[in-house]
Amino acid sequence: MSSSRNNDPFWWSFFGAGGVFSSFFIPIHVLLLGIALPLAWWTVEPETLLELVRHPLARIYLFMLISLTLFHAAHRIRFTLHDLLLAKQIDTPAAYLCYTGAIVGTVVTLVTVWTL
Amino acid sequence: MTRYGPDEYDVLIVGGGGAGLRAAIAVAETDPRLKVGVVSKVYPMRSHTVSAEGGSAGVIKSNDSIDEHIYDTISGGDWLCDQDAVEAFVNEAPKELLRMEHWGCPWSREPDGSVAVRSFGGMKNKRTWYAADKTGFHMLHTLFQTSLKYEPIRRYDEFFATTLLVDDGRCQGVVALEMATGRLHTIAARSVILCTGGFGKAFRFTTNANIKTGDGVALAYRAGVPLKDMEFVQYHPTGLPFTGILITEATRAEGGFLLNKEDYRYLQDYNLGKPAPQPVNRTMELGPRDRLSQAFEQERQKGRTIKGPYGDYVHLDLRHLGEQHINERLPMVRELCLKYEKIDPVTQCIPVRPVVHYTMGGIDVDINGATCVEGLYAAGEASCVSINGANRLGSNSLTELLVFGARAGRAAAEHAKQAKPFSAKLAALARDEEQRIEETFCKSGEGKTSGDSIASIRETLHHQMEAGAGIYRDEKSLQTAKETVLELQERAKALPLQDSSYTFNTELTAAMELRNLLELSSAIIESGLLRTESRGAHQRTDFPQRDDENYLKHSLAHRTEYGATPRIEYAPVTITKWPPKERVYG
């Protein structure tokens, strides 16, 4: 066992925050925007929707939801890869890959909600 | 963790139970320059101290007094205790228990945050510290975990000590079998402390764990140390019939009743006072263990006990205490009953019978744990100081581990500092030991399927000890037991094994344990045979009275040779302020 500190608690904090956010909010979005809207169970003008998401609170909310969910998922996927492939060597590359993905996603999200 | 080859220590402790660990810490605290080794045939936290439930006695509350604890102990021991030792013990007890508190032991507490104490059999006041009903467990784990922080302490886990290295009149270490590899190690030490526990496994129905085979006692015996007061074997009145699992005395302290076949609290017929609505210390169910076990035996002879597949039993009734009280104060008792007897003490009576519990006798040591062999010390249940006399009071033993473990540790440390160099002969002694083991056990029994097995010898021994040296004994029963044990020793002279592996050969260790038990049994029987009186746990139906004139003295069993009757000598009992009286309860 090495006694050097590493950054697991850092990633875990985001994993936890993302877990809370995504578990509370993702399902309803899937239901409304991914199923109800395409099936036309309800209709809405894109302009109204755009106005809604332009509200500063909505921007913050969307940013947090998407970014934290990505971090949450990145952390889980990293560990699941390790669990399923039984390969210790894979942990470091997997960690880089997953967290980089989440960081890139976060930047893209930031730009997107900023420039709405 | 393991180093191969001859290791050298200042102090080597054999046994990782409460006494052994306390001694190890005492050495490390006396002088951190001393190297301490702890040899144990099981990992320390598997030691039998782990199963002690009820508590550990020490005067702490203002309504209690040192004098009363001393008196309870001496009278409980039927005046066979050495009173100077009891005084030292009672005086140091509170300090040792406080030390445990400072090491983190999770003692149960009063609402104001001070430690809580409870009543215990034979104790006049509440003075038994407890940690729910897992006191020994918590004490052992606290000691073990605390011992981990002392760098000078090195452990030899799962090493089985097979003999002491004695040369030039000094004990200079042990030979130990590393169970994982089958290799014998020579471990040299300037002082050796034996803390190997008791030998209740000489009997069939016992609360004792599989490991309680008195190895260290036998080791000292073979090295020429006499064994003191071996005839005193304590029966605990309440064990579960098949498993021998102990139902703690705390059940009775909390108010449990003992009922015979007719649902009658039979203890009132045996000079133990009259039933009262609340438990009263030193009366009825809270009388001392020997009296309660004897009362059971008499009830049995009157045919008033209940018959079961594993012998006769009576009922321990807790139902009136209520579910909440039982859950709070006796959770482990409920758990054990549900598991091992499939009954719930909240709604059903618990079947109980007396079971062998504690061996008062053991290695003859002085008040500092020193034996008559230079450099050899002993503490804990393996030793006999004696503070327990003819009958140990419940909850004195855990405290004894601490007080005398620490004392022996300090004395052994002092001795180690001034001891002379090791003799050159140790290696040769170890080679002899190797040869003895090979000859006794290893000369090919492989493929052996029947014949003299460890199990059959052990079964006969158990049966004979129960029948001949049980709760009640007489000349005839002891004589029969003596002859049988002599025969068994003859049969066990060579015990070839089926298992010829070196890796974890538990058959080999079982065979060595059996030989140890046989030797100790013959000492129990011979000491009992010659003590023609009744005192404490030693009850002779042919000599029902206590005889202070002739037997207010310790018996000392000296080994003659393997398979021969020991020679019994006597030593005076130290009486300081408390002259012998009749033991009155009720």
Added chain:
Amino acid sequence: MDTETAPTYKRFRPSAYHPSMALTWWMKKPSYLLYILRELTAVFVAAYAIILLLTVRALSQGGEAWDTWLATLQRPGMILFHGFILAFAVYHSLTWFTLAPTALVVRIKDKVLPASALIAVHVAAWVGCSAFIAWVLLSA
């Protein structure tokens, strides 16, 4: 002491065997399988985070982009995929709530709140959050 003359007991160095875990370890017990399924929710939840991001983008790019995106969402395959996502997301939420009490110890006076109460609080909050989001969107 002299090592050479120490007893030469026939020493056997144990060669231990270490059974290693099989690639299929997670199929050995139902509880392991449920665990792996729980972890796999992350893939679907992340997928939806990306879809949500794309939805917002399409919205900001206006008319035509939005229509194309809506058409994509309306493909049967996409609907089916969302069905999967929803199932996993709900499983994710439920497992998250049931595990929340493991880390949380809530004391009210001297009593520790039982896990079941904590789970109930979480589920109630979940329903509340969902209703709020639905209200905001549907009433827009």
Added chain:
Amino acid sequence: MDKTIKIQVRRYLPEKQPDPFWQEYEVPLEPKWGVLDALIYIKDHLDGSLSYRWSCHMGVCGSCGMMVNGEPALTCATFLEEYQPGPIRIEPLANFKVLRDLIIDTDDFMGKLKSVKPWLITDEKRDITDGENRQTPAELKAFKQYTLCINCMLCYSACPVVGLNEDFVGPAAIALAQRYNYDNRDSGNAARHDTLLAHGGAFDCTLIGECSRACPKHVDPTGAIQRYKADGAMEYWKRLIWPKAATAPKNDGIVKQID
């Protein structure tokens, strides 16, 4: 003959055969017998060469853990009757090296226990003459559950992470660290962070929860670990943002040898 039950034991005799093998025995089906009693019967009457560990026979010493029909169990507290009609499969605890038959190598576990500094660490030395530390029943209750661990290692056998990642310090060790962390007499949290925050520490646990399900003493290592993660993450951020305010380890209580 009375009723019997078949017991299949996973055996390993390194000196005779390089590979483990199965051996079947038939033992009486006694109503009160635990699986351990069956093993004792085998050793006493059928095959003296079968090796396993046991001691207390009452579920407190923690020696007799084995896999019974694929699940980790204390064999002295698991009863034959529950497995009728059999056969019962007994294997050494999973996720450990096996030395022989049902005996596993526990050295690694013992080292891990020690690595979390499981002893009371105090800021200032207290003397016996200072008397007892006060601890109310409520304060005792805050950590009591974590004191109940018997070191049986069943949780290590149940936890896949232990099997997948040998560095993981494991459920019982973390629960033991928490036992001291939540003790109001202790101030050693900082010293224990070194092990628990690091690689192999609490954050390697992926909350599978099997450890708590396997634990015969209801220690709930899962809860202990999760609670540590919350505390440890807080500590991590403190150290990151404002290192001075973070609890610096003052001492770790280790008593060194003087040379």
